[in-house]
Amino acid sequence: MPINILNILPTNQKYLPKLELFLQAYDLAIDYDFVQFIVFEDDELNILACAAISAHGIIKCVAIKDDLQGDGILLSLLTEVIKVANEIGCKKLFIYTKLANAILFEHCGFTIIVTAKNNFVLMENKYQPIQAYCANLSLSKKSGNKIGSIVMNANPFTLGHQYLIQQAASQCDWLHIFVLKEEQASFSTEDRMQMIIAGCANFNNVTIHSGGDYVISRTTFPTYFLKKASLVDEYYIEIDLMIFRQYIAPALDINYRFVGTEPNCQLTNNYNKKMQQLFVEDNANLPIIKVVEIPRLKNKDNLVISASEVRRRLHIDKAVDLTTLVPATTVAYLKSMDKFNLS
Amino acid sequence: MEIKQEALVGTLESGDMLIHILPANELKITIESEVAKQFAQDIHDTVMQILNKLNISKIAININDKGALDCVLQARLKAAILRATDEQIDWEKLL
Numbered sequence: 001m002p003i004n005i006l007n008i009l010p011t012n013q014k015y016l017p018k019l020e021l022f023l024q025a026y027d028l029a030i031d032y033d034f035v036q037f038i039v040f041e042d043d044e045l046n047i048l049a050c051a052a053i054s055a056h057g058i059i060k061c062v063a064i065k066d067d068l069q070g071d072g073i074l075l076s077l078l079t080e081v082i083k084v085a086n087e088i089g090c091k092k093l094f095i096y097t098k099l100a101n102a103i104l105f106e107h108c109g110f111t112i113i114v115t116a117k118n119n120f121v122l123m124e125n126k127y128q129p130i131q132a133y134c135a136n137l138s139l140s141k142k143s144g145n146k147i148g149s150i151v152m153n154a155n156p157f158t159l160g161h162q163y164l165i166q167q168a169a170s171q172c173d174w175l176h177i178f179v180l181k182e183e184q185a186s187f188s189t190e191d192r193m194q195m196i197i198a199g200c201a202n203f204n205n206v207t208i209h210s211g212g213d214y215v216i217s218r219t220t221f222p223t224y225f226l227k228k229a230s231l232v233d234e235y236y237i238e239i240d241l242m243i244f245r246q247y248i249a250p251a252l253d254i255n256y257r258f259v260g261t262e263p264n265c266q267l268t269n270n271y272n273k274k275m276q277q278l279f280v281e282d283n284a285n286l287p288i289i290k291v292v293e294i295p296r297l298k299n300k301d302n303l304v305i306s307a308s309e310v311r312r313r314l315h316i317d318k319a320v321d322l323t324t325l326v327p328a329t330t331v332a333y334l335k336s337m338d339k340f341n342l343s
Numbered sequence: 344m345e346i347k348q349e350a351l352v353g354t355l356e357s358g359d360m361l362i363h364i365l366p367a368n369e370l371k372i373t374i375e376s377e378v379a380k381q382f383a384q385d386i387h388d389t390v391m392q393i394l395n396k397l398n399i400s401k402i403a404i405n406i407n408d409k410g411a412l413d414c415v416l417q418a419r420l421k422a423a424i425l426r427a428t429d430e431q432i433d434w435e436k437l438l
Contacts, residue, residue, distance in 0.1 A: 072356070072357065075354075075355040075356055075357075075409070076354070076355070076356060078355060079354040079355045079356070079361065082351065082355075082361065083351060086349070086351040107355075108355055108407075109355070109361070109375055109407040126373075126375060126407075127363070127373045127375075127405040
């Protein structure tokens with residue numbers, strides 16, 4: 001049976017409704033965060049199979065026509081997807097799918113990393129496994145009874161961040177800080193890393209790591225980076241937290257995680273609550289991680305110090321005085337950046 | 344011979360294999376095969392033969408084999424290596 005392969009781009013408004021209809025039959029909706037849809041059509045222009053790839057290497061919306069299932073179409077489909085992914089420069093490939101379908105993707109060279117809610121799995125390419133990232137992390141393993149961790153974005157690094165680190169470091173033998181690696185609008189990943197490093201100069205029991213693809217990244221937690229809440233947030237929250245508990249924490253013997261209280265952001269609040277539940281529940285002999293919530297630092301007007309407030313002020317006035325919100329090291333770094341006019 | 348860039352060659356169809364080559368600091372060969380128990384060693388031996396002939400000591404090769412014959416392995420591997428390097432090819436060594 002001849003198969004015609006189409007590469008549908010997000011700009012192809014005419015074709016998308018046809019795809020939507022096809023996917024509906026399989027309980028799937030088009031996820032508009034994609035770079036290309038690979039579609040198999042027969043000579044009568046009927047869709048036989050499709051799969052989408054996002055800019056960050058996530059394969060999704062995979063569907064194959066009922067009467068063709070079992071014919072090995074998935075192998076051809078995924079070969080195309082892998083080729084396209086390679087062309088667009090995706091270094092790693094991930095798939096979110098139902099547990100029942102995982103076996104099919106295992107035949108294509110993927111392996112399960114974690115399962116959420118007993119049904120939702122995250123898979124990655126077998127030979128680029130999370131184990132390699134963790135083996136690298138383990139090189140920084142330190143001994144002690146209390147090994148703490150913090151995951152932070154630091155967009156930019158504020159007195160609030162510094163306070164959280166100071167509180168955590170004083171309670172632990174060693175503290176590991178994971179920095180979100182995704183490039184975001186205001187400050188580059190390099191900027192954020194530099195500010196954190198400068199702000200931690202006076203702590204002598206801290207190691208700073210890049211979170212890589214596995215700590216709140218566009219792969220493990222795609223909806224985190226969207227402005228609006230999504231129905232599937234709770235699935236991604238669980239995936240991200242389970243990756244931390246199953247892989248990251250054991251790599252460094254982490255048994256504590258510190259977070260700041262979150263009065264404003266609903267998603268972060270849900271995340272912290274879920275963390276407190278998932279990190280201590282009985283799970284295949286995984287060591288427990290104690291979650292410690294530290295009340296957020298407030299300024300003298302009794303307002304919570306937040307990075308978004310800093311960004312807001314910088315947006316209004318590029319020469320604004322930030323000394324009540326950020327440490328001197330951050331002020332120094334911002335001064336060195338051309339786009340601001342701090343004095 | 345130096346491996347400069349990534350290369351992806353082949354398909355996941357029955358009788359073929361998908362080979363992914365990456366630059367690396369060491370020699371690393373990973374083989375996934377439907378017939379691993381019978382042929383993984385043979386696949387490994389053929390790969391090493393080709394790497395030695397082309398004087399490649401630093402490379403990461405990931406093979407997802409779907410039951411390809413030795414001639415297919417050789418063809419795919421050589422094609423991948425060709426795409427992964429920008430050096431002048433010594434055709435006598437390659438064929």
